[in-house]
Amino acid sequence: MFQPVNSRVNFPQLEEKVLAWWRDKGIFARSVEARQGGQRFVLYEGPPTANGSPGIHHVLARVFKDVIPRYKAMKGYYTPRIAGWDTHGLPVELEVERELGFSGKAQIEDFGIDKFNTRCRESVFRYLKEWEEMTERIGFWVDLEHPYITMENSYIESVWWAIKQMWDKGLIYQGYKVTPHCPRCGTSLSSHEVALGYQDDTEDPSVYIKFKIVGKSAGGFSLDKPAYLLAWTTTPWTLPGNTALAVAADAEYAVVEVDKEYLILASALLGVVGLEDDKVVARLRGSDLVGAEYEPLFNPHDFNIERRRFQPNSELTLQEPDEELTYRVIATDFVSLEEGTGIVHMAPAYGEVDYEAGKDKGLDFVHVVDLQGNMMGSYPFSGKFVKEADPLILEELDKKGLLYRTEMIRHTYPFCWRCEAPLLYYAKQTWYIQTTAVKESLIAGNDEISWYPEHIKYGRFGDWLNNNVDWAFSRERYWGTPLPVWRCDACGYLDCVGGVAELKGKPGFSGFNEPLDLHRPFIDEVTFACPQCGGNMNRVPEVIDCWFDSGAMPVAQYHYPFENDTLLEDGRFPADYICEAVDQTRGWFYSLHAISTLLFNRPCFKNVICLGHILDASGEKMSKAKGNVVEPGVVIDKYGADALRWYLFTSSPPGNVRRFSGDMVAEVTRRFLLTLWNVYSFFVTYANIDQFVPASEGSLSAESELDRWIISELNQLVAEVTSALDDYSPTEAGRKIEGFVDGLSNWYVRRSRRRFWKSENDADKLSAYNTLYQCLVTLSKLLAPFTPFVAEELYQNLVGSVFPAAPESVHLADFPVADRSKISESLMADTRLAMKVSSLGRAARSQAGIKVRQPLAHAIVSVSSPSERRGLERLKPQIIEELNVKELEFKSNTEVLKLDGQGYVVSGVEVDRGKGVKVPVSGGVYNVAVPTEISPELKAEGLAREIVHRLQTMRRSAGFDIADRIVAYYQGDDYIGHVMEVWGAYIEMETLSSLIAEPPVEGVFTASYKLGGYEVLLGVKKLG
Ligand SMILES: [Zn+2]
């Protein structure tokens, strides 16, 4: 006997029960251990940060991470899965700053770095419990008890080792470069971080500024009036840093006379500025203007700002105040003639090209903004944040008559991906990893990686590698892996340290306190002697990019090479599989790939599923501000984790952007999980009545065409699911399963109901039981990676209760293997056709207004070929039953169509309204004709079937068991009496009843109906 199954299932409750059982039996650990000795299958867990509660997008990533290793384990692979936590970096620091009400670094330093970092350390695991509970609840099997944690000393030490490897190869340098800088966080960002934070439609000023020419001529044109070079910018705050104007040497420039002055700009852009109708007094080449001098907008020396100048060796030397400071026009090859004025304002401190031009041309270098983004010096706008200074700067220029025109534009601008402050491009010292030195290897390594979806490979990811720039990986922050570089106070000698023992072994080493904490500020105390001059070596202040931490996890999670020194050979490297959202192409996917290439010159992952983003039901981005965030816990409590998982797997391919709402999960539950459950509950109910005992798992000989068909479909399904999962396509695999379950329920079980229902236990009935049993058991195994809970429930009841020697859990079982000898393409094609013909026949009935319960004399069918006809002939009994006709006939398509309206209704035929001609609108050559005339015998039979249906419904409503024998009362007119006379035995057999031609007695469940125009009163009562 199987455990009775309630048709009204509560999935969340069922799942809690399964979870407790897994926990109790240690099923996850055993599912790994049982496969020891098998080939390894390695998942790298991209570490989340546990300082916020997990959202639906985390669930999405985690279930996709889960499904593949579960499948591989059932295929015999050894698949330990290690959890990881990302614990360093700006996100953590910002959260703590917010709690402390800090708005910048000065407050952190006043507060104390040690206290600040202690807060950070506490904050990173604030939501650990929620994360662990969610992870367990959704059935993501990963070892949460032994996770890698990026802030642990052992992890940091491995990261140091990795940095030292790069250092020894000469790939780490400190560059004075223009880098994107977040003024709020006070640190540089890497290019991949910048890529995360572009915002469209940012409003900025668009201004045209006049730069007054010094001297009496420009490019040979003599100036009898004041003359100005007109330049354009969207960042007025960089104007005090202007030290040159750039022109295109070959372009034509116009000298325009406006009022009592001359304006100079590119001829091609006169219209843009609205000067196309003004008088052009001269036309010059850009090269003619080179060397022309102009007055600074703001002489830095008047505002207590230092002025430096690029020397031929690229060094910047301090300049003395000049009495008459002049800047000049230079020619460069990046001047656009598409926008602006063809004269570009150059501020070498604030732009990459400006900086390069400054080095190239030996320009002045004027830095007017501090690292918090505030204007320095003694300008009227000093102390203001740059964006607030913008209007004030324009006001000043307007007073001096130097503002030609100002308007606002909308454009794309980068913001800090964490704090959303506008990024500023600053020239400053930053530590770089020279990834460009291994660019070819990065690109070649990508060839070996399989991406799902495939277009990411040479699209988003490939482009990113092709446009590779060096990795700015130092952060002027506190809570991170300290950059293990020490510098000599005296001679500037730099040393990189690759491990704790190495550090302790340095001559003159001191300042190290136990217990060991490699974080700031403790590590900053450590000094040793300079090997060059004996001076004092102090650590540089920077920490590193937290993306480097997570990207180093292939080695750092194992404390390699200090422990696990066989890591590279023992199968734990590289990963077979990783999976994260698409934004990680420039985040973790890149940092993994870059570090692995730099260290080992090979990729560290073979297959990657790249997930699209999740939107709300109406396609909007979920955000707390909009209040449209769907909490995963709410959905799971209502529908269960399996429903959520199934929805995420099958609703759209992993790479697509997907919409999400609780309703969509409800729909999946109804369409798939409940269909499956109903089949399961049907099977168990009848199997228990008949005391069916499966012979042995999987052994059966299918007796009927119907059984052979579903077994063929089942084996085909196993083959397809296996191939889809091998191809990292859980979506395709899931959809195949869904299709199978639909066919199982809506064809196999429906067509087989009578076989289970009939009273004699013959071979046909046994075959039906064995077939359905095999389908359900196989399904439980196929579903195990997808919906692990319901799969376990099915397996426990169907297998566990019958075969004590079978694996204790479905997750310890082997994945099914297709028996190709059981696959019959022709039978499957014939059955598909039988389904089609049945559905057309039902359509014809419905067009004719004849209920399916009303038997008809025959149906006439047209198909496209003799072989199709032969195929249908062998399935004739099924179609006859399905259509409730006494005979099935075949005719040509033309003949069948001719029948329409001649005592028949033909499915899929409609009158073409234009021409009044009857044409098949659906079905094409496949058409089914049903007669509209019903003989008195057939009518009586139809009524009998209606009575059977009503009595069955009443049995259920009265709460009787399927096997209960009943007494059925009836009362009606003579015609009803006649029907009962002819069909009484049939009705009694179908409803397990004894009919009594009397009105129902007191206390009997009764109902009255009007059937085919006749009143009938029915009553049911349980016998005994
Ligand atoms: Zn920021």
Ligand SMILES: [Zn+2]
């Ligand atoms: Zn030294």
